[in-house]
Amino acid sequence: MGRYLVKRSVTLLFVLLGVSLLVFGFVRLIPGDPAVVMLGERATPENVARVRTQLGLDKPIYEQYLIFIANALRGDLGTSVLRQEPVTQEVIRRFPATIELAFGAMIIATLLGVPLGILSAVKRNSWFDASSMVFALTGVSMPVFWLGLMLIFLFAVMLHWLPSGARLDANAQYEPITNFILLDSLLKGNLTLFAQGLRHLILPAIALATIPMAIIARMTRSSMLEVLNQDYIRTARAKGLRERKVILSHALRNALLPVITVVGLQVGILLSGAILTETVFSWPGIGRWLVDAIYARDYPIIQGVTLFIAIIFVVINLVVDVLYTVVDPRVRLE
Amino acid sequence: MTTTTQSVGSVSTSAAQTLARPPRSLWRDAGQRLLANRLAQLGMLIVVFFLALAIFVPILFPYNPRIDSDLTAQLLPPSFAHPMGTDEQGRDVMRRIAHGAQASLGVGIGAVLIAVIIGTVLGLVSGYLGHTFDLGTMFVMDILLSFPGLLLAIAIVAIIGPGLRNSLLAISIVSIPIYARIARSSVLSLKQHEFISAAQAVGAGSGRIITRHIFPNSLSPVMVAATLGIAAAILETAALGFLGLGQQPPYPEWGAMLADSVKYLTSGAWWVVLFPGLMIMLTVLGFNLLGDGLRDALDPRLKNR
Numbered sequence: 001m002g003r004y005l006v007k008r009s010v011t012l013l014f015v016l017l018g019v020s021l022l023v024f025g026f027v028r029l030i031p032g033d034p035a036v037v038m039l040g041e042r043a044t045p046e047n048v049a050r051v052r053t054q055l056g057l058d059k060p061i062y063e064q065y066l067i068f069i070a071n072a073l074r075g076d077l078g079t080s081v082l083r084q085e086p087v088t089q090e091v092i093r094r095f096p097a098t099i100e101l102a103f104g105a106m107i108i109a110t111l112l113g114v115p116l117g118i119l120s121a122v123k124r125n126s127w128f129d130a131s132s133m134v135f136a137l138t139g140v141s142m143p144v145f146w147l148g149l150m151l152i153f154l155f156a157v158m159l160h161w162l163p164s165g166a167r168l169d170a171n172a173q174y175e176p177i178t179n180f181i182l183l184d185s186l187l188k189g190n191l192t193l194f195a196q197g198l199r200h201l202i203l204p205a206i207a208l209a210t211i212p213m214a215i216i217a218r219m220t221r222s223s224m225l226e227v228l229n230q231d232y233i234r235t236a237r238a239k240g241l242r243e244r245k246v247i248l249s250h251a252l253r254n255a256l257l258p259v260i261t262v263v264g265l266q267v268g269i270l271l272s273g274a275i276l277t278e279t280v281f282s283w284p285g286i287g288r289w290l291v292d293a294i295y296a297r298d299y300p301i302i303q304g305v306t307l308f309i310a311i312i313f314v315v316i317n318l319v320v321d322v323l324y325t326v327v328d329p330r331v332r333l334e
Numbered sequence: 335m336t337t338t339t340q341s342v343g344s345v346s347t348s349a350a351q352t353l354a355r356p357p358r359s360l361w362r363d364a365g366q367r368l369l370a371n372r373l374a375q376l377g378m379l380i381v382v383f384f385l386a387l388a389i390f391v392p393i394l395f396p397y398n399p400r401i402d403s404d405l406t407a408q409l410l411p412p413s414f415a416h417p418m419g420t421d422e423q424g425r426d427v428m429r430r431i432a433h434g435a436q437a438s439l440g441v442g443i444g445a446v447l448i449a450v451i452i453g454t455v456l457g458l459v460s461g462y463l464g465h466t467f468d469l470g471t472m473f474v475m476d477i478l479l480s481f482p483g484l485l486l487a488i489a490i491v492a493i494i495g496p497g498l499r500n501s502l503l504a505i506s507i508v509s510i511p512i513y514a515r516i517a518r519s520s521v522l523s524l525k526q527h528e529f530i531s532a533a534q535a536v537g538a539g540s541g542r543i544i545t546r547h548i549f550p551n552s553l554s555p556v557m558v559a560a561t562l563g564i565a566a567a568i569l570e571t572a573a574l575g576f577l578g579l580g581q582q583p584p585y586p587e588w589g590a591m592l593a594d595s596v597k598y599l600t601s602g603a604w605w606v607v608l609f610p611g612l613m614i615m616l617t618v619l620g621f622n623l624l625g626d627g628l629r630d631a632l633d634p635r636l637k638n639r
Binding site for chain 2: 011014016018019022023026029030137138141143145147149150152153157164267268269271272273275276306309310313
């Protein structure tokens, strides 16, 4: 285990180095002078010179990269060109919104996906199985942003049941502690604020949850079917256990192993989906910030956020791999 | 004597019949299994319909989006004259959807085609050669896989500029590692087989072994992944279009159509959002059904997985 961890971590370091080189190369690949492209109409010679100095474009390329790496290692992801804010600070401020959204989506996806998969496997080839698998396949095929828009239309515009965007009402009194609204409101014992945050979270979380839910349901079903065919399940039935116990405590425990990996691997889908969901629901997370930065051609933000998301993604994938070997001792480490 | 000849004759005719029967190849069997699968049939039907839309509509009904607006017919709900309503510029939504099929499917299929060719070649060669080339290629693939797919595509388009051609390029770059990995892993398992050793023993070169022996045998997993990949690529095309990074106005593309009309949703114009999104979902569903069917057909052992 120790050797495996060391090996994986070393590989990870090299991959991250490559990632940083790629992200660094992004801005240098812009045709023409990035400073001019970024400034657009405001590209007076003074402004161009200022941005070039700020981005370090006047230094030799290897020096630029070393500075970029050194800064990134110290947690400095650069400074926004337009608003002069440090990117790291803004990421810290906005990332909780994205986590809250992704977490809500993951809870919905797991709580609906796993039971759906179990029931489909148990009632194999029934109408329930067929319709829930068609439902799952439709879910995987869903454009997240479109689903979000339709949810807004139905539940916000037509029925007025839920808000159409943002994390809180415009007039809400909220002093951030951790920037996790649900957590902060509980810490302060403010249940009205908690309820409001929850109401704002429901629609975007459902939109973001659809694809992972469908994948989890399909995976749970196939994994359950495989386990239900095994001899020890027949033995459990033969010795007269109730079907409920056979399914829930004998089959499910083994069937859930691959599902755990699948749940972990949804992180990429959640992060990609968050970019779209946050745009549709005016959700002030890092995904929406990235999109705004692209419109504004604020390259340091694009660079910083991309690097940040890649690091999160790679590290979580490693953690999922390691966890999997912990829960399933049969998996050999290589 | 006569009886003997007769019996010999009858044996030889039945042998001849057996020989004359078309050989049952893997592909033929798979094709039959695919055609017998209800869901795959539905998938094929959807795919063929949208392919026909993408290919024939631009030929049969030339369309100039620059002169299409009709300011007397803005945001009309669906009616007999406009079955899917009109948009904020008075353009018929159904006509724009029909013309948008070319952009969405073209980019989706084109991007996967490029990625499959580059990825398969990279995977086959690096799996067969191993050593430094393999390490280098897989390292680059690992780097590309370190980004959630859509994020990398967005970043690439943000750098090289928005537009349909650039989104095609971005989506194909992002998809290359998928096919490289599949091709490589099938080479690694095929390399252990005796028929490869046999080919090496009779003096076949690496190029011949890769193209004639390994490539045909690694084709089926790549085909399945490519079909499912088209579904994903169409979703990514639409997402880039929706973010304003894909097809630029006034040209129609389903994702971009949604982006143009989003602001009219709150005033109740549901049709400008419902129909383009529905088309994206249907097309993607079609390719997903076909891909699933293809997987079951090519490897029946995997059924129900």
